[in-house]
Amino acid sequence: MSSTGLIVDRGLEGVVVGSTLLSNVEGKIGRLTYRGYDIDDLAPNATFEEIVHLLLFGQLPTSDELDHLKREISTRRMLPEPLIDGMRRSPKTAWPMDVLRTVASGLALFSPVNRVGEHVSDAHTAIELIAKMPTILAAWDRIRRDLDPIEPRNDLSQAANFLYMRTGKMPAEIEAKALDTYLVLLADHSYNASTFSARVTASTRADIYAAVTAALATLEGDLHGGAASAAFNTLLSVGSPDRAEIYVRDALGRGERIMGMGHREYRVRDPRARHLEAKAKELSAYRGDSRWYEIARALEEASNKVLKETKPDKSIYANVDFYTAPLLADLGMPGDEFTCMFACGRIAGWSAHILEQLGDNRLIRPQATYEGPPPGPFVPIGSRPTTAH
Amino acid sequence: MSSTGLIVDRGLEGVVVGSTLLSNVEGKIGRLTYRGYDIDDLAPNATFEEIVHLLLFGQLPTSDELDHLKREISTRRMLPEPLIDGMRRSPKTAWPMDVLRTVASGLALFSPVNRVGEHVSDAHTAIELIAKMPTILAAWDRIRRDLDPIEPRNDLSQAANFLYMRTGKMPAEIEAKALDTYLVLLADHSYNASTFSARVTASTRADIYAAVTAALATLEGDLHGGAASAAFNTLLSVGSPDRAEIYVRDALGRGERIMGMGHREYRVRDPRARHLEAKAKELSAYRGDSRWYEIARALEEASNKVLKETKPDKSIYANVDFYTAPLLADLGMPGDEFTCMFACGRIAGWSAHILEQLGDNRLIRPQATYEGPPPGPFVPIGSRPTTAH
Numbered sequence: 001m002s003s004t005g006l007i008v009d010r011g012l013e014g015v016v017v018g019s020t021l022l023s024n025v026e027g028k029i030g031r032l033t034y035r036g037y038d039i040d041d042l043a044p045n046a047t048f049e050e051i052v053h054l055l056l057f058g059q060l061p062t063s064d065e066l067d068h069l070k071r072e073i074s075t076r077r078m079l080p081e082p083l084i085d086g087m088r089r090s091p092k093t094a095w096p097m098d099v100l101r102t103v104a105s106g107l108a109l110f111s112p113v114n115r116v117g118e119h120v121s122d123a124h125t126a127i128e129l130i131a132k133m134p135t136i137l138a139a140w141d142r143i144r145r146d147l148d149p150i151e152p153r154n155d156l157s158q159a160a161n162f163l164y165m166r167t168g169k170m171p172a173e174i175e176a177k178a179l180d181t182y183l184v185l186l187a188d189h190s191y192n193a194s195t196f197s198a199r200v201t202a203s204t205r206a207d208i209y210a211a212v213t214a215a216l217a218t219l220e221g222d223l224h225g226g227a228a229s230a231a232f233n234t235l236l237s238v239g240s241p242d243r244a245e246i247y248v249r250d251a252l253g254r255g256e257r258i259m260g261m262g263h264r265e266y267r268v269r270d271p272r273a274r275h276l277e278a279k280a281k282e283l284s285a286y287r288g289d290s291r292w293y294e295i296a297r298a299l300e301e302a303s304n305k306v307l308k309e310t311k312p313d314k315s316i317y318a319n320v321d322f323y324t325a326p327l328l329a330d331l332g333m334p335g336d337e338f339t340c341m342f343a344c345g346r347i348a349g350w351s352a353h354i355l356e357q358l359g360d361n362r363l364i365r366p367q368a369t370y371e372g373p374p375p376g377p378f379v380p381i382g383s384r385p386t387t388a389h
Numbered sequence: 390m391s392s393t394g395l396i397v398d399r400g401l402e403g404v405v406v407g408s409t410l411l412s413n414v415e416g417k418i419g420r421l422t423y424r425g426y427d428i429d430d431l432a433p434n435a436t437f438e439e440i441v442h443l444l445l446f447g448q449l450p451t452s453d454e455l456d457h458l459k460r461e462i463s464t465r466r467m468l469p470e471p472l473i474d475g476m477r478r479s480p481k482t483a484w485p486m487d488v489l490r491t492v493a494s495g496l497a498l499f500s501p502v503n504r505v506g507e508h509v510s511d512a513h514t515a516i517e518l519i520a521k522m523p524t525i526l527a528a529w530d531r532i533r534r535d536l537d538p539i540e541p542r543n544d545l546s547q548a549a550n551f552l553y554m555r556t557g558k559m560p561a562e563i564e565a566k567a568l569d570t571y572l573v574l575l576a577d578h579s580y581n582a583s584t585f586s587a588r589v590t591a592s593t594r595a596d597i598y599a600a601v602t603a604a605l606a607t608l609e610g611d612l613h614g615g616a617a618s619a620a621f622n623t624l625l626s627v628g629s630p631d632r633a634e635i636y637v638r639d640a641l642g643r644g645e646r647i648m649g650m651g652h653r654e655y656r657v658r659d660p661r662a663r664h665l666e667a668k669a670k671e672l673s674a675y676r677g678d679s680r681w682y683e684i685a686r687a688l689e690e691a692s693n694k695v696l697k698e699t700k701p702d703k704s705i706y707a708n709v710d711f712y713t714a715p716l717l718a719d720l721g722m723p724g725d726e727f728t729c730m731f732a733c734g735r736i737a738g739w740s741a742h743i744l745e746q747l748g749d750n751r752l753i754r755p756q757a758t759y760e761g762p763p764p765g766p767f768v769p770i771g772s773r774p775t776t777a778h
Contacts, residue, residue, distance in 0.1 A: 005403035011592070012406060012755035014394035024759035036762035045767055059776040060768060082478035086495075089471040094498035101602060102494040106475075109483035109491060191757040193593050197603060200586045203400070204610025213490060214586060214603040221593025223752045264754055363612045365653055366401035368580040370413035373425035378434055379449060387448040 005367045013264065017364070018199070022055055022352050023188040030268035034188055035059075043275040048158050048183035048345070049073065052130055055188060055352040056123045069127070070157075076131035077152035077161070079103070080110040084139055084149060092144045096137065096337045097226075101216040103136045104129065108209035121208035121358055126351030129212055133347050134158060137340045138165035141333075159183055162344065163331065174286050175331055178279040182327060185272040185320065186342055188349030190265075194218040194225065198350045202357040203364040211354040216343055222259070225342040227321035228328070231260030232335035235295045235325055244298035248306045258303050260322030269317035276323035283330040292326035394756045402653060406753070407588070411444055411741050412577040419657035423577055424448075432664040437547050437572035437734070438462065441519055444577060444741035445512045458516070463543035465520035466550070468492070469499040473528055473538060481533045486615075488529045489522070489729045490605040496521060497598035510597035510747055515740030518601055522736050523547060526729045527554035530722075548572060551733065552720065563675050564720055567668040571716060574661040574709065575731055577738030579654075583607040583614065587739045591746040592753040600743040605732055611648070614731040616710035617717070620649030621724035624684045624714055633687035637695045647692050649711030658706035665712035672719040681715035 008015045024033045032039040035054055042051065046060065053061040053069050061069060083103050090099065107129070111119050119125060139149035142165075150165045159180035163171035171179075189195070197218035202211040219225035238247045251258060263270055277297075284290035300318045307316055328338050397404045413422045421428040424443055431440065435449065442450040442458050450458060472492050479488065496518070500508050508514060528538035531554075539554045548569035552560035560568075578584070586607035591600040608614035627636045640647060652659055666685075673679035689707050696705055717727050 005405045006397060007405040008395060008397060010407040010753075011751040012753050015755050016394045016396040016758055017401060017755040018399040019758040019760045021759075021761035024761070031764075033759075033764055036765045037767055038764060041767035045769070050770075053776070057776045060770070060773050062773050062775055063770055065776060066770065082475065085478065086471065086475045089474065090495075090498045093502065095502055098494070098497040098598065101599065102491060102498060105487070105491040105494050105602070105606075106479075108487040109479045113482065113484055190759070191755050193589065193752060193754045196753070196755055197586060197589045200582065200589060201603065201607040201610075204582050204607055204613035204615070206606060206608075206610035206613075206615075209487065210490065210606035210609050213494070214590065214606040217494075217595060217599035217603040217606070218590040218593055219595075220599050221590075221595035224593035224595075226594070264752070265756075362400040363582060363653070364399075364401050364585070365582045366404050366406040366580050366585055367654075369405055369408040370410075370422075370579070371408045372410035372413070375420070375422050375427060376425045378426055378430035380434070381439075381449070381452055381455065384449050384451050386451055387442070387446045387454055 007369070017196070018191065020190060020353065020356060021058075022349065022356065023190050025190045025265050027265040028267050030266055030271045032189065032271050039185060039271055039275070043181050043184055046184060048180050048187065048348070051184050051187045052127070052348045055348050056126055056355070072124070072127050073131045073158065074152070074154035074156075074161075076128045077135050077154070079132060079135050079139065080107070083107070083110070087140050087143050092146075094144075096140055096144075096340050097216070097220045099140045100133070100136050100340045100343060101213060101220070103140075104133065104216055105209065105213040107132060108207070111209065119207040119209055121355065123355065125208050126355065129208065129351060130158075130347050133344045134162040135165065137337060137344060138162055141166055141337060158344070166332070172286065174282060178283050178327060179331060181275060181279050182324065182341070183345040185275055186345030188346070188352065192224070194346065195350055195353050198354050199357045200364045202354045203361060205358070205361065208351060208354050212347065212350055215346070215350045219343055219346065220339055225339040225346075227259055227319075228324040228338040228342060229335050231321050232325040232329060232338060234259050234299070235292055235329070236335070238295050238299060240291075241294045241298035244295065245302040245306070248299065248302040252306060252310065258299065260319055260325065261300070261303050262316040263319040266317065266319065267315070270319040272320040273318040273323055276320065276327055277318075280323050280326040280330060283327060287330055292329045296323060296326045396758070406585070407580065409579060409742065409745060410447075411738065411745065412579050414579045414654050416654040417656050419655060419660045421578065421660050428574060428660055428664075432570050432573055435573060437569050437576065437737070440573050440576045441516070441737045444737050445515055445744070459546075461513070461516050462520045462547065463541070463545075463550075465517045466524050466541035466543070468521060468524050468528065469496070472496070472499070476529055476532050481535075483533075485526065485529055485533075485726045485729050486605070486609045489525055489732060490602060490609070492525045492529075493518065493522065493605055494598065494602040497596070500598065508596040508598055510744065512744065514597050515744065518597070518740060519547075519736050522733045523551040524554065526726060526733060527551055530555055530726060547733070555721070561675065563671060567672050567716060568720060570664060570668050571713065571730070572734040574664055575734030577735070577741065581613070583735065584739055584742050587743050588746040589753045591743045592750055594747070594750065597740060597743050601736065601739055604735070604739045608732055608735065609728055614728040614735075616648055616708075617713040617727040617731060618724050620710050621714040621718060621727060623648050623688065624681055624718070625724070627684050627688060629680075630683045630687035633684065634691040634695070637688065637691040641695060641699065647688065649708055649714065650689070650692050651705040652708040655706065655708065656704070659708040661709040662707040662712055665709065665716055666707075669712050669716040669719060672716060676719055678719075681718045685712060685715045
C-alpha cells in the first residue's frame with residue numbers, strides 16, 4: 001500500500017465530498033427540500049416544469065417565466081430522425097435503459113459543438129435533454145411493440161405528453177397529475193449515486209451530454225434506479241395481498257432484502273413514499289383495479305411486522321422505489337421501463353448538478369490502496385506458470 | 390448544513406476510497422506497476438494482449454493462453470451492422486468521442502440479457518468490449534472521411550489491426566509496435582477519474598456496458614483523457630521548436646497551464662512519458678519528419694526552464710498525454726481522435742476494475758453539505774418575484 005492519504009469508507013457512506021445549493025436530504029427527520037422548499041409542499045402544489053425552473057434557475061417561476069419555459073421545452077421535444085431509425089433497427093429485446101442511455105448519448109452527435117469536443121453546457125442544453133428524455137422512452141416503448149412512434153404535442157405538460165406519446169390518447173387528468181407528482185418527487189436527491197456519477201464525469205470538464213450519459217449508466221443498477229423495476233417484480237412474485245407475509249418471511253429467511261424497502265440516507269420513512277402511495281391509491285381507485293396498490297400495502301405492512309419480530313432494533317421503511325411500482329404499473333407502463341421514467345424526472349436534478357459542478361469545478365480523482373503482489377521481476381513468456389482461470 | 394459526516398476534499402485529492410489488486414501508482418518515486426510488474430519492464434517486453442490477460446486473469450499468459458486470448462479477441466472485433474449504419478447516418482461533424490461513447494453504449498442492445506436489464510458482466514464481455522473499441526474508432530474515422538469502413542482482420546494484433554482498419558494497408562512493424570507500446574502504457578492507472586467513474590456506476594450493480602459507457606463519458610474532459618488532444622492543439626499553436634519558449638512565457642504569463650504538463654499523482658516525471666517519448670522519436674525518424682517530436686521536446690524543455698525561473702520551488706513534468714500527441718500524430722491520427730485511442734488502451738483497466746468492483750461490491754454513495762436557502766414556506770405562482778436569469 002503506497003497511498004498515504006486519508007482512508008475513508010469505500011462506499012463513501014457518511015463521507016461529505018462536496019456541497020450543493022440544490023437539495024437537502026435530512027435523513028433523520030425524513031425531510032427532503034429543493035432549494036429550501038419542502039417536498040411535502042411541492043408535491044401537491046407545484047408541477048414538474050416549475051421544479052425544472054427552480055432547480056435550473058434558482059427560483060420558482062412567475063406565470064410568464066413558466067409559460068416561457070413550457071414553450072422552450074415543448075419546442076425541443078422532437079428527436080433527430082436518424083436516432084429514431086437507429087431504434088427501429090435495434091433488436092426488440094433490447095433493454096429500455098440501454099436504449100435510453102444510448103440514444104441520449106447520441107443526441108450529442110446532432111448538437112452543435114462549441115469548440116473541439118465541447119458542446120455548450122448551459123441551461124438551454126439542459127432543457128433540451130429534459131425535453132427529449134420522455135420522447136426517447138415513448139418512442140422505444142412503441143417501437144418494441146411494433147407500433148410507430150407518435151410525435152410529441154407542444155400543448156401538453158411533460159407528464160401528459162409522455163402518456164399521450166405512449167398511447168396516442170389524451171390521458172385522464174388524474175393520470176397526468178399522478179405522473180407529474182412522480183416527476184416532481186424524483187427530480188433531485190442531493191449526491192445520490194447517479195448524480196455523483198454525473199458530477200465525477202463533469203469534473204474532468206466533460207460536457208453535459210457526457211455527464212448525463214454517465215448518470216443514466218449509473219441509474220440502472222438495482223441498488224439505485226433499478227430498484228423500482230425490482231420492486232415491481234416482487235409485486236408480481238407475491239401475486240396477491242394475502243401472500244405478502246409468507247413472501248416476506250421466506251425472503252428474509254433466505255437473507256434476501258425486500259426491494260424498495262430501506263434507504264441509506266433515511267432513518268424514517270422516505271418522505272416521497274407517502275405522496276407516491278397516495279397517488280397510487282387514487283389511480284387504482286380510478287382504474288377500478290387496486291391489485292398492485294393492495295399488494296404493495298400488504299407487503300410494506302408484512303415487512304414491518306416481520307422485521308419487528310426478527311430485528312426489533314432495526315427500522316426499515318418503504319423508500320421512493322416501493323410505491324413507484326404500483327403507480328407506474330397503474331399508468332400502464334411495463335416494469336422494465338420504470339428506471340427510464342425515473343431518469344425522466346431525475347434529469348432535472350442531474351443537469352442542475354452538472355451545471356453547478358462545471359460552474360465551480362475541481363477534478364474528482366481519489367486514490368486507492370494497492371493490495372496486489374509486491375513489485376517483482378518481469379517473467380518472459382516461456383517461463384510463466386499456467387493461469388488458474 | 391444538515392450533514393454530519395466526515396468532510397473531505399471535494400476533489401477527493403489524497404482521499405483513499407477503495408483498494409485494488411490491479412495497479413499501483415507511486416507518485417513520489419514515479420513508479421507504475423500492473424499487478425507488481427513495473428511499467429518499465431512491461432513497455433519494452435509485453436504486448437497489449439499480454440496486459441489484457443494480466444489485468445483480467447491475474448497473470449501474464451503462457452504462449453497457449455496468449456494464443457487463446459488473441460483468437461477470442463480477433464473473433465469478437467466485428468460490429469453489429471445497425472451500429473455501423475447508425476454511424477453512416479450521423480453528421481460528419483460529430484465529435485469522435487461522442488460517437489465512440491454512443492456506439493459502445495449501443496453494443497448493449499445487441500448483447501444477450503441474462504435477466505431483466507442485466508447483461509453478463511464477465512471476462513468474456515470485457516474481451517468483447519476490448520476487441521470492438523478500435524473497430525468503432527476506425528469505422529468512424531473512415532466514415533467521417535467519406536470512406537467505407539474496413540472489416541477487421543483476425544490475424545493481426547489489436548495495434549496492427551487498428552492501423553490496418555484506418556488505412557487498408559498493413560502498418561510498418563515500427564508503427565504497430567509504437568501503438569502497441571502506447572496501449573500497454575495506457576492500460577491502467579489505479580483510480581483515475583474514468584476508472585473511478587466506472588466503479589461508481591458498477592457499484593449500483595449496473596452492468597459492464599453501462600460502466601464502460603460512464604468511463605468513456607468521463608474520459609473526454611480535458612482534465613483527463615482530453616488532455617492529449619489539447620496537447621496536440623498546443624503543438625499546432627507553437628508551430629515550430631524555436632517558438633516554444635515564447636509560447637510558454639506567454640501562456641504562463643496569462644496564467645494558463647501547458648496542456649500535458651503536470652499530474653495530480655506524480656511528483657516526478659510520469660514514468661510513461663519516457664517510453665512514449667522514445668517511441669515518438671523512433672517514429673519521427675522512421676517517417677523522416679520529426680516536426681511534432683521536436684516541438685514537443687522544445688516545449689517540455691522551455692516549460693522546465695521558465696518554471697525554474699518563475700516558480701523554483703514547484704516542479705512540473707511531462708505527463709502521459711504530452712508525448713501521446715507527437716506519437717499518435719506521427720501514426721497519422723487526427724488530434725480529435727486521441728482521446729478515443731486512450732479509451733482503446735484504458736478499456737483493459739476499466740473492465741478489470743469493473744469486474745473487481747462487482748466481485749466485492751459496495752454502493753458508492755457519498756453525502757454533500759447543503760448550502761442553499763433554509764427551509765421556507767411554499768410561494769404560490771401569483772406571488773413570486775421575477776428570477777434574475
